[in-house]
Amino acid sequence: MDTYDLLTRNVDEVVTDEEVREVASDPDGKRVYVGYEPSGVLHLGHLLTANKLIDLQNAGMQVVILLADVHAYLNGKGTFEEIRETAEQMRAQFLAYGLEESQTEFVYGSSYQLEEDYVLDVHELELSTTLNRAQRAMAELQGDETAKVSHVVYPLMQALDIEYLDLDLAVGGMDQRKVHMLMREELPKLGYDARPCLHTPIVADLTTGEGKMSSSTGVTISMEDSMADLEEKVNSAFCPPTRDPEGDLENPVLELFEYHVFPRFERVLVERPDKYGGDLEYDGYEALAADLGSGKLHPADAKGTLASYLDELIAPGREKLREIRDE
RNA sequence: CCGCUCUUAGCUCAGCCUGGUAGAGCAGUCGACUGUAGAUCGACUUGUCCCCCGUUCAAAUCGGGGAGAGCGGACCA
Structure with a gap:
């Protein structure tokens, strides 16, 4: 299988084809990331993107996994202490699942997202992004309650992470595509490069076969299932x-x-x-x-x-x- | 700060006016039928009626207090 096919197999969307082909032409050492809100137990959704990361590692790329503790905090997932603990469990499970340790870098969001340059860039994005746009980017991800201010800051930070982690490629599920499009539109305004993206499919609900819509209460297969x-x-x-x-x-x-x-x-x-x-x-x-x-x-x-x-x-x-x- | 509305089953809600310890739909569970599941049929389960105090023989329902949530409060119309 040639490198481009390996990078793009089983993905739903490639943005853009030319940019990803360029990455594929010399993948060695190029940096790709996925961000996850820390969670104690991985489920198939996590593993779907992990499969893609394994493909990318096999092509020689360096994987960066963002343990998005600040994002989890903004999303009301608990105290930093609680979030950290689940993040450590998450790291161990990813390695056990088959990610190559020497080619995987785990980074806590809080290790750089609270620094001055980053925070000022967040404010810069707040200035150039409409509420409507930020909310739409989050809609797929959040769905439920009335939007809080934290929910619209969230996607702006995701966009900046891609610059601050010095990436060549971003990976995420199809539910991340609006965030990534926001990234591609906004980063250049700050003088940064828009990065290409790969979007993995959203697997249909196990019990009903309904796809597309993010399954809310369906049966999920997780790392702790016997x-x-x-x-x-x-x-x-x-x-x-x-x-x-x-x-x-x-x-x-x-x-x-x-x-x-x-x-x-x-x-x-x-x-x-x-x-x-x-x-x-x-x-x-x-x-x-x-x-x-x-x-x-x-x-x-x-x-x-x-x-x-x-x-x-x-x-x-x-x-x-x-x-x-x-x- | 002020005003209005809401809070009942896992979810969406009805019931409140005209007190008598609670209902529907969906979901879920279990059977039948299929060598799976679904569909279909049959059966079944589920509750601090937001909290506290009061009135009453009796409060989800009436009165008072409190909490949480949503919406609104220039001008124009």
Whole structure:
């Protein structure tokens, strides 16, 4: 696979193609980041962007993970002390998941976001960004309550982080695209370069198959799920025996194979009793999805297989979490 | 600071005027049917009615106090 394809596989949006091709032409040592509000337990949403980071590391890039403690604080997630503690757990889980330690830099937002230059630049952005624009950037992310002033400062800081962390590329879910567009528009006004972005898809809700909208209360698979939890959650997932369900629905089981399993495993073995045709083996997503669509692969077998591969992905992080908690 | 409105199930809300210890929809749980899930059918669960005091035989409902949330308070219309 050539470098550009590796950088952009499984992404929903590339901004812009030319700029990312330039990064791909000489990726070695280039800096890419994702920002996360610290959380004690990683879930599949975190792992989806982590998969992309692993791709980028394989291409030789240096990954910067922003442990966005100040952002979490602005979002009402607790005291700095509480946020820090969950951030440390988050770091351990990312490394256990498979990020290469020598190519991963973890940075606390508070280590530079409270300094004078940064703060003055925030104010500069406050001056040039309309309330409406900042609020729209946050709408995907915040959704719920009445906007606080902190909520509109939040995306401005995200834009500045990309400059202050000295990045060549920004990664985020599709829910981050408005923030990134704000970044691309506003940074040049301060004399900084707009950076290219990669946006990962938002996976459909596991139980309903509804995509696009940020799932609020759906079932989430997380780093602390046991094999039994995974089997139960995956088994209850929406999974018609089709690739593309009717309407706006997606097949979340297939999406998990596409975005979580195949990026991490060369081949996938479906163990199946002879009664149903015996084992099947796949070396890529397309073949598996095609078989599910044609009926050759039954959803129940796909689910059992998915649960065990997810278990394998999660096991190291789950173990790490257990150690941390036992201390 | 002043004014208006709101606060009842996980969510959206009805009930309050005309007191009698609470309802709907959605969600959720469990069965049936499918070798998964969904859809469909059948059954079921859920509550400090924001808090305190008072009136009353009896308060979600009436009276007083308090808390939280939302909206509004130049001019124009």
